[in-house]
Amino acid sequence: MAELKKYLEIGSSPHITDGASVDVIMRNVFLALLPVTVFAIYAFGIGAALVLATATISCILTEHLLCKATGAPSTVGDWSVAITGLLYGLTLPPGLPLWMVAVGGVFGVGIGKFLFGGLGSNAFNPALVGRAFLQAAFPQAMTHWQYPFLENRFEQVPTSVLAMPFAEPAYDAATAATPLARMKFEALFAETPELMAGLTTGSVGETCGVLILLGGLYLVVRNFMNWRIPVSIFMAVAVMTWIFQQIDPATYPGPLFMLFSGGLMLGAVFMATDMVASPITNPGCWLYGVLIGVLVVVIRFWGGMPEGVMYAILLANAVSPHIDNLIQPRVYGTGRGVQ
Amino acid sequence: MLHFARKNTFRHGVHPPENKDDTAHLPIRQFPFAPVLIVPLSQHLGKPARPVVREGQEVIRGETIAEADGFVSVAMHAPASGMVRRITLAPSIAGHMIPSVFIEPFPASTQEVDDGEPCPLDTATPDEIVQAIQRAGIVGLGGAAFPTHVKLKPPEGKQLDTLFINGVECEPYLTTDHRVMLEQTDDIFMGIRYLLKATGTREVIIAIEANKPDAADRLRQGCPGDLPVTVRVSPVKYPQGAEKMVFSALLGREVPSGGLPADINAICCNVATTAEIGRLLPRGRGIQERVITIGGPGVAKRGNYRIPIGTPVRFALEACGAADNISRVFMGGPMMGPSVSNLDIPITKGTSGIIAFTTAETGEATGHRKVYPCIHCARCVEACPIFLNPSQLGLLAKVEEYERMAEEYHLMDCFECGACSYVCPSHIPLVQYFRLAKKMVRKLSAA
Numbered sequence: 001m002a003e004l005k006k007y008l009e010i011g012s013s014p015h016i017t018d019g020a021s022v023d024v025i026m027r028n029v030f031l032a033l034l035p036v037t038v039f040a041i042y043a044f045g046i047g048a049a050l051v052l053a054t055a056t057i058s059c060i061l062t063e064h065l066l067c068k069a070t071g072a073p074s075t076v077g078d079w080s081v082a083i084t085g086l087l088y089g090l091t092l093p094p095g096l097p098l099w100m101v102a103v104g105g106v107f108g109v110g111i112g113k114f115l116f117g118g119l120g121s122n123a124f125n126p127a128l129v130g131r132a133f134l135q136a137a138f139p140q141a142m143t144h145w146q147y148p149f150l151e152n153r154f155e156q157v158p159t160s161v162l163a164m165p166f167a168e169p170a171y172d173a174a175t176a177a178t179p180l181a182r183m184k185f186e187a188l189f190a191e192t193p194e195l196m197a198g199l200t201t202g203s204v205g206e207t208c209g210v211l212i213l214l215g216g217l218y219l220v221v222r223n224f225m226n227w228r229i230p231v232s233i234f235m236a237v238a239v240m241t242w243i244f245q246q247i248d249p250a251t252y253p254g255p256l257f258m259l260f261s262g263g264l265m266l267g268a269v270f271m272a273t274d275m276v277a278s279p280i281t282n283p284g285c286w287l288y289g290v291l292i293g294v295l296v297v298v299i300r301f302w303g304g305m306p307e308g309v310m311y312a313i314l315l316a317n318a319v320s321p322h323i324d325n326l327i328q329p330r331v332y333g334t335g336r337g338v339q
Numbered sequence: 340m341l342h343f344a345r346k347n348t349f350r351h352g353v354h355p356p357e358n359k360d361d362t363a364h365l366p367i368r369q370f371p372f373a374p375v376l377i378v379p380l381s382q383h384l385g386k387p388a389r390p391v392v393r394e395g396q397e398v399i400r401g402e403t404i405a406e407a408d409g410f411v412s413v414a415m416h417a418p419a420s421g422m423v424r425r426i427t428l429a430p431s432i433a434g435h436m437i438p439s440v441f442i443e444p445f446p447a448s449t450q451e452v453d454d455g456e457p458c459p460l461d462t463a464t465p466d467e468i469v470q471a472i473q474r475a476g477i478v479g480l481g482g483a484a485f486p487t488h489v490k491l492k493p494p495e496g497k498q499l500d501t502l503f504i505n506g507v508e509c510e511p512y513l514t515t516d517h518r519v520m521l522e523q524t525d526d527i528f529m530g531i532r533y534l535l536k537a538t539g540t541r542e543v544i545i546a547i548e549a550n551k552p553d554a555a556d557r558l559r560q561g562c563p564g565d566l567p568v569t570v571r572v573s574p575v576k577y578p579q580g581a582e583k584m585v586f587s588a589l590l591g592r593e594v595p596s597g598g599l600p601a602d603i604n605a606i607c608c609n610v611a612t613t614a615e616i617g618r619l620l621p622r623g624r625g626i627q628e629r630v631i632t633i634g635g636p637g638v639a640k641r642g643n644y645r646i647p648i649g650t651p652v653r654f655a656l657e658a659c660g661a662a663d664n665i666s667r668v669f670m671g672g673p674m675m676g677p678s679v680s681n682l683d684i685p686i687t688k689g690t691s692g693i694i695a696f697t698t699a700e701t702g703e704a705t706g707h708r709k710v711y712p713c714i715h716c717a718r719c720v721e722a723c724p725i726f727l728n729p730s731q732l733g734l735l736a737k738v739e740e741y742e743r744m745a746e747e748y749h750l751m752d753c754f755e756c757g758a759c760s761y762v763c764p765s766h767i768p769l770v771q772y773f774r775l776a777k778k779m780v781r782k783l784s785a786a
Contacts (some may be wrong), residue, residue, distance in 0.1 A: 338593055
């Protein structure tokens with residue numbers, strides 16, 4: 001009989017785990033965004049590639065430098081800021097000047113995430129905080145849309161993208177109108193198949209609804225996303241739109257148009273589902289999703305802007321902690337569990 | 340609730356790898372005697388037993404060496420014929436020093452067990468059975484080590500209807516209940532007869548998990564026609580074997596928060612405990628050994644053993660060929676079993692297994708993982724079998740808001756199954772926080 005080792009490791013049970021890790025979850029979300037990213041570059045060319053790269057790098061650098069400046073170890077390795085950066089880039093117009101992209105990234109991560117306490121403490125989705133800042137600061141640049149599938153998109157960098165800081169960006173072509181702007185200002189409704197396949201204009205990564213859904217499906221299957229949030233958003237938008245379409249089909253579009261136009265798909269699948277800023281219980285998630293859906297329809301139909309997904313999600317983010325206070329799981333042996 | 344009752348399972352829970360194949364097919368074998376057996380006088384919840392032997396006295400295997408001190412206490416029996424060397428303090432798994440009887444077995448003894456005064460099933464009254472169970476030193480062998488006879492006496496005004504026999508054994512690695520069900524089927528039914536008579540229940544449900552179909556078959560075939568027994572098979576899920584989960588899965592009812600199973604007219608008894616009642620009471624004997632699984636990657640001769648109470652963990656591991664790179668040893672399963680800090684602590688009545696991990700399963704390999712902030716992923720909320728909010732509780736524990744945890748978030752209902760820590764991708768030691776918090780709350784409310 002061998003003499004046993006003298007020193008044992010001790011620890012409180014459980015002594016096993018299922019191997020899940022924050023960085024694994026985050027890497028998978030990043031992976032799920034790749035098809036959308038590739039399509040975005042294919043549709044909008046070098047300009048989109050530069051915008052996406054600048055957005056991602058500016059966000060990662062901001063977090064890294066802020067960590068260093070405060071003497072904390074860098075948290076870039078958890079991949080969450082990489083997602084924030086890529087998502088943020090995907091919500092921007094393809095011709096946006098790069099210096100604006102960088103400013104928004106610094107703001108989103110610096111104010112929207114780091115100031116709140118970093119990963120796990122951000123009340124709002126940092127990518128949307130960055131975008132909201134740009135929307136407020138540079139409303140014109142943020143509503144200048146480039147046509148997709150331009151002939152020379154892989155050879156020529158759009159002039160506006162390389163604009164000098166604080167200079168008026170020069171555009172190569174007149175702005176295209178997004179399907180939502182055409183709905184709002186001209187009462188013209190785009191064909192649904194066109195919208196689903198990403199043949200219309202819009203932000204870099206919001207146009208191809210099918211690929212976004214594919215990424216979301218992957219995350220749901222891997223159990224890295226709460227499917228109740230996108231599903232409740234879709235249901236709320238579809239039901240509410242359908243009701244108004246029944247009332248006045250000339251003014252209001254159909255549910256499919258509403259689901260596949262603008263940033264709804266990208267927002268519902270990848271933004272609203274940010275675990276940190278959404279409720280923790282399933283009933284809470286249903287309520288949160290319905291709230292986003294209703295706000296989107298209200299802003300799109302009766303607000304001053306054609307698109308409302310960003311503000312709808314940010315508002316719901318603000319309500320999310322209150323939903324968690326309101327809706328707690330019913331503990332075993334209390335309430336209706338006991339007859 | 341009815342919907343879930345039909346599926347024979349509960350909501351939430353986790354699916355850890357079962358790791359039972361190494362030992363599930365191995366018959367129970369008798370374990371040799373260690374040179375010194377250490378019998379703690381407190382192996383159960385409740386008051387320690389009162390020793391009735393002196394240092395230097397010879398004892399016979401099975402002889403009572405300590406008597407129950409009060410109602411919530413049980414007797415202890417000599418695990419071997421030998422000499423009482425010392426009665427002094429010895430370390431326990433929890434880290435406390437507790438009075439223990441050190442017995443040196445006689446090497447030449449045949450180690451026969453003498454029968455005591457039997458408790459005849461036909462003529463004994465319910466109270467006599469309860470006393471006999473206490474005299475036999477029987478406690479819950481599933482791990483909690485709560486004196487069994489105390490459960491049989493419900494508070495005034497409570498009627499017991501359904502007797503659950505718990506053979507779920509949902510902890511990974513452990514296969515003792517599985518083997519007991521296969522090899523001691525008749526003892527189990529004899530035990531059920533005693534329990535039926537003692538409690539006045541009219542219905543018996545044996546709960547089993549679907550990974551033990553042979554045990555379910557054996558119990559169905561072996562069941563005497565006159566016994567009101569049904570065998571119910573639940574899907575494999577942790578912690579299906581927790582008493583509260585058995586009730587919600589098979590009865591469709593929940594034990595009220597802070598209440599007792601008697602509040603829903605139910606009683607739950609571990610299958611190995613039941614088998615011991617059936618084996619010991621007709622012979623008037625007491626518990627001086629129990630069945631445990633010795634296993635895990637750090638052990639060569641894995642198996643199910645009938646081991647004398649008081650065997651030091653060191654002896655058990657050495658006899659089973661412990662690996663050189665053994666690094667963490669725990670008593671019971673990997674989900675709830677406390678880890679062993681001192682190899683000289685003895686196996687007690689509540690020890691259902693000794694599992695050894697090597698450096699490949701612990702330490703650098705997996706143990707010291709980076710802790711991230713909570714990202715509200717809700718995996719713990721989806722795992723908690725009693726529907727707590729471990730995420731919120733964890734945040735409160737970190738800032739030491741223990742009273743708020745208890746008052747607003749039902750901390751004291753947590754039975755520490757560890758499902759939340761098991762799934763947490765941020766590697767936050769949730770259940771570990773809750774153990775500490777519960778201790779602090781008890782301390783604060785006692786002060």
